[in-house]
Amino acid sequence: MKIIVIGSGFGGLSAAIRLQAQGHQVTIVEKRDKPGGRAYVFQQDGFTFDAGPTIITAPYLIQDLFAVSxxxxxxxxxxxxxxxxxxxxxxxxxxxxxxxDRDYLVEQIRQFNPGDVDGYDRFYRASEQVFEKGLPLMTQPFSHFTDMLKVAPDMLQLQSFKSVAGFVNQYIQDARLRQVFSFHPLLIGGNPFQSTSVYAMIHKLEQAFGVWFVMGGTGALVQGFVRLFQDLGGELRLNHEVAEILIDGKTQQATGVALRSGDLLQADAIVSNADVASTYLHLVPSQFRRKYSDRYIQNLRYSMSLFVIYFGTNRCYNQMAHHEILMGPRYREWMVDLFDRKHLASDFSLYLHRPTATDPTLAPPGCDSWYVLAPVPNLDGATNWQKTTQPYRDAIMQYLEQHYLPDLSQHIVTEHIVNPLYFRDELNSYKGSAFSVEPTLFQSAWFRPHNQSEDIANLYCVGAGTHPGAGLPGVMSSGKIVADMML
Known part of the structure; x- marks a missing residue:
C-alpha cells in the first residue's frame, strides 16, 4: 500500500518504520524544517537543546524497531x-x-522514614502486579468495548479506579516519599490525584529496564530513526504542512492529503501523528465525522501545558544530575491550581534537565546545556502569556539561583523560551496542551480516541492523544499498534 504519515514525532516515526519494513511505500510529511515533532532540537551559540522528551524508558521498544528492520x-x-x-x-x-538499585532505594527510604520500609515493599509488589497485567495492554488496541470488558476484572483487582496518589498513599506515610513515588503521571501530562493507578506500573517499568539517554541527545534518536526509515526506502518530506485529509464521500475512505502549498498527495491509508484533536477538528471535514464531532473533541479533558526555558551557562554545576525533579512547597494544592482551577500559581515544581552531565558535547567546553520545565495550565486558563512570559521566566530563574544554582544570572550566556502558545501555534496542539488528552481513568484504553478511526476506516492515529497515551513508551507503542492493525 501507499501510506502517508502526517508528522514525524516518535509515534509517526515508529509507525512509519514498521510499515516500511512490512513492505509498504511510506511517505512522512512534516510541517516543520526538522523531524521530531515535540522532540525538536534548538541549536544556538554552540549549545544544543532537546525540546523534549528527554526521559527514555522501555528501551526494548527502541531495540525492537531495529530488530523488525x-x-x-x-x-x-x-x-x-x-x-x-x-x-x-x-x-x-x-x-x-x-x-x-532496590537496596539503595530502601536505605534511602529508611533515612527519610523508617516506618515506610515495609510499606514500600508492599507498594513494590503491588506495582509489580500492575506492571505484569498492565504492560501488555500498551501494545493492544482497544477498538471495541468488548476489549475493555475482557480486562475489566483484572483492572478492578489492580485498583485501577484509584488514582496513582491514592494507590501510593495507602502504602507510604512520609509526605516527601509519597511525592517521590507518585509524581510520574506529570511526565505524561497527568495529575497524580486523577490519573488511574495503572500508571503506578511506571515505577516497576523503570526498575526493570532503567532510564536511558542517547548520546547526542533525543535529537540523535530522532535522526537515528529517520536514517533507519530512509535506509528502508521511506521518504521524508520536510516543510510540507497538511491542510486537509481528502475523503471520498461515497466510500467514506481517505484518498490522500492536500498540502498548504496546494499539492495533492494520494494514498491508500493515512496515519496521523498530528495532535489527535487537531486531526479531527482541522484536517477531517465535519461532514465525515459522526463520532469525532467538534463537540466530542471539545468535551474531552486535555493535559496541562508547559513553560520551558532552554539556557546555557559558561560554567558547569557538577552538583546537579542529568535529571532533577525540584518539588515545590505544595503538592496536592498545586495540582488543583494546575489541572482544575487552571490558575498559574506563584510557586513551582520544576523539572531541570542537564544533559551535559552525561554528554559534554552538547555545550562548548566548560559549559552546561540546560532546560527548566514548569508545568502550567493549558490555554483554557486565563493567563495572558504575552504579558506573563518575562516575569514568569524571571521568577523561575531567581528561584533556581536562590535554591540550587548559585550565581546563575551571572553565568547565563544564551537562552530560548517556549510557552503554551508555542504548543498551540507551532505544534498545532489543541488548547496548547503539551500531552494532548489527559490520562484519566475514563480517558484511557477504550475511552481514549482510538488508533483506528471509527469515522474513516483507513485513517489511523498515533501519538500522545490516542491509546496508550503520552511519553516515549506510549507513543512508540501506538505506532506498533497501528502497524500491527494494518498488517
Missing amino acids: NRNLEDYITLVPLDPFYNVRFEDGSVFHYNG
Whole structure:
C-alpha cells in the first residue's frame, strides 16, 4: 500500500518504520524544517537543546524497531544508562536519589522514614502486579468495548479506579516519599490525584529496564530513526504542512492529503501523528465525522501545558544530575491550581534537565546545556502569556539561583523560551496542551480516541492523544499498534 504519515514525532516515526519494513511505500510529511515533532532540537551559540522528551524508558521498544528492520541499533544510536535516574529535591534540603538499585532505594527510604520500609515493599509488589497485567495492554488496541470488558476484572483487582496518589498513599506515610513515588503521571501530562493507578506500573517499568539517554541527545534518536526509515526506502518530506485529509464521500475512505502549498498527495491509508484533536477538528471535514464531532473533541479533558526555558551557562554545576525533579512547597494544592482551577500559581515544581552531565558535547567546553520545565495550565486558563512570559521566566530563574544554582544570572550566556502558545501555534496542539488528552481513568484504553478511526476506516492515529497515551513508551507503542492493525 501507499501510506502517508502526517508528522514525524516518535509515534509517526515508529509507525512509519514498521510499515516500511512490512513492505509498504511510506511517505512522512512534516510541517516543520526538522523531524521530531515535540522532540525538536534548538541549536544556538554552540549549545544544543532537546525540546523534549528527554526521559527514555522501555528501551526494548527502541531495540525492537531495529530488530523488525533487520538492522543493528549500534550502527545508528548509542544508548547509555543513567544513574541516578533522577534526583528528587525538596525545599527542606532533603534529596532522594532515584535509581534502579532496590537496596539503595530502601536505605534511602529508611533515612527519610523508617516506618515506610515495609510499606514500600508492599507498594513494590503491588506495582509489580500492575506492571505484569498492565504492560501488555500498551501494545493492544482497544477498538471495541468488548476489549475493555475482557480486562475489566483484572483492572478492578489492580485498583485501577484509584488514582496513582491514592494507590501510593495507602502504602507510604512520609509526605516527601509519597511525592517521590507518585509524581510520574506529570511526565505524561497527568495529575497524580486523577490519573488511574495503572500508571503506578511506571515505577516497576523503570526498575526493570532503567532510564536511558542517547548520546547526542533525543535529537540523535530522532535522526537515528529517520536514517533507519530512509535506509528502508521511506521518504521524508520536510516543510510540507497538511491542510486537509481528502475523503471520498461515497466510500467514506481517505484518498490522500492536500498540502498548504496546494499539492495533492494520494494514498491508500493515512496515519496521523498530528495532535489527535487537531486531526479531527482541522484536517477531517465535519461532514465525515459522526463520532469525532467538534463537540466530542471539545468535551474531552486535555493535559496541562508547559513553560520551558532552554539556557546555557559558561560554567558547569557538577552538583546537579542529568535529571532533577525540584518539588515545590505544595503538592496536592498545586495540582488543583494546575489541572482544575487552571490558575498559574506563584510557586513551582520544576523539572531541570542537564544533559551535559552525561554528554559534554552538547555545550562548548566548560559549559552546561540546560532546560527548566514548569508545568502550567493549558490555554483554557486565563493567563495572558504575552504579558506573563518575562516575569514568569524571571521568577523561575531567581528561584533556581536562590535554591540550587548559585550565581546563575551571572553565568547565563544564551537562552530560548517556549510557552503554551508555542504548543498551540507551532505544534498545532489543541488548547496548547503539551500531552494532548489527559490520562484519566475514563480517558484511557477504550475511552481514549482510538488508533483506528471509527469515522474513516483507513485513517489511523498515533501519538500522545490516542491509546496508550503520552511519553516515549506510549507513543512508540501506538505506532506498533497501528502497524500491527494494518498488517
